[in-house]
Amino acid sequence: MTLSRRNVLKTAGAAAALLPEAARAQTASTPAPANLGPTTSTVEDRNRRMQWWHEARFGMFIHFGLYSVLGRHEWAMEQEGIPVAEYQQLAKQFNPQPHAARAWAKLAKSSGMKYMVMTTKHHEGFCLFDTKLTNYCAPKQAAGRDLVAEYVEAARAEGMRFGFYYSLMDWHHPDGARCKTDEAARRRFVAYIHGQVRELCTNYGKVDILWYDVSWPLTPEGWESVQMNQMVRKLQPDIIINNRSGIPEDFQTPEQRIQAYDVPWESCMTMNDSWGFQRADDNWKSPKTIVRNLLTCTRDQGNYLLNIGPKGDGSIPDPSIQILTTVGRWMDAHNALIHRADRCQVKRSEFALFTRQGNTLFIHAYFWPGETLAVGGLQQKVLSAKLYPSGQPVQFEQEQFRVRFTGLPRYAPDPIATVLQVECDGEPTQDQLAIRVNRKREGV
Ligand code: GLC
Secondary structure: OOOOHHHHHHHOOOOHHHHHHHHHHHHHOOOOOOOOOOOOOOHHHHHHHHHHHHHHOEEEEEOOOOHHHHOEOOOHHHHOOOOHHHHHHHHHOOOOOOOOHHHHHHHHHHOOOOEEEEEEEOOOOOEOOOOOOOOOEHHHOOOOOOHHHHHHHHHHHOOOEEEEEEEOOOOOOOOOOHHHOOHHHHHHHHHHHHHHHHHHHHOOOOOOEEEEEOOOOOOHHHHOHHHHHHHHHHHOOOOEEEOOOOOOOOEEOOEOOOOOOOOOEEEEEOOOOOOOOEOOOOOOOOHHHHHHHHHHHHHOOOEEEEEEOOOOOOOOOHHHHHHHHHHHHHHHHHHHHHHOOEOOOOOOOOOEEEEEEOOEEEEEEOOOOOOOEEEEOEOOOEEEEEEEOOOOEOEEEEOOOEEEEEOOOOOOOOOOOEEEEEEEOOOOOEOOOHHHHHOOOOOO
16 A cells, blocks of 8 residues: 555544644754754854854845745645645646846845855755756746756855755655655655755755755654764855754754844744735834844844745745845845944843944834933943934933933934944843832932
């Protein structure tokens, strides 16, 4: 009897309906590592490889595949129970405009992003790159060309670093589920996966990031992740690898949330609620929310990987363009504060976020309080203050528990976030309890 994928899922002991969630949980809960990943050589080597990435801070994620034609989210195949034979017909339609990736790279650059990560193969199993290991790939289907090569060329033309997203989980490959329970299938499937990772790391010159996703249904031992990543590092000595092959490697990947780790981390996030193009998803984040998220990542020394989901023809949905254009205008004036920032301990405010460079504190007021702006608990003496980037001087008064910046414009000079640059006599820190504990309580 040949096992259908559905039967395999049943015999694997998990309710099929729950699998997506289970798979997600598996990626989301990879624990923060106490030490470096097994294939990383030394701390110094990792710091060297990752320096550009830390400075880059802001990147573009691109989810592109057959699901972009459907326009109902990249999990449609699984969640709607679409049979493989029916789904793969999409490969006969998927034929994006030539060099669609050029517009992505231009938008990324004008938004202040410094790198891009594109899905080379998502869970659906369709490969956007030229592979000798399957015919289920763009060059051998309607598109008739290597879409990864186009993406690489576009990224390079705009001076963007780039990475490859690659899903280990595969809903199309015959061994993609039965590999869990059938050793011969596991060997075949691991040879396929390692072979494709080898192709990706061999055929496109220098690759900056390898971004694995969902490692269901195997363990890192089952995937032979250590051997796979050793191979990757041999082929690409400077590459940065994420944590989703089941071993920590170079960085953590909190998804749809911002969470600081004490190792390098990158928060990936959608602009609406979908990674792949979803025609009717109108739940867009505002440009201000996106800037706030980027500032939060910057403050805590993380990266922000923000997604676009191009349509089947490769064009970017209009709302994404509009939002990123506004973000880009803010970034034009402020990107130096994002790309060069030290960890900032100052956090408390309900209308501003803080970043730091040495002894300089930058107050990013996203809800402008008006003519006076106050911060509590700053422990250093303020030496001077001005508006950024105009350099217009700002008056201030400092008392024990409060510094007040006065004579400010009544309305926000920048509606996204107006920035005050504050020189302090030491590294700015905030005592978050002092006010509650030490301030005299006698009123009038
Ligand atoms: C999840 C989803 C996937 C998406 C990824 C991005 O793992 O399964 O669709 O590509 O998150 O982080």
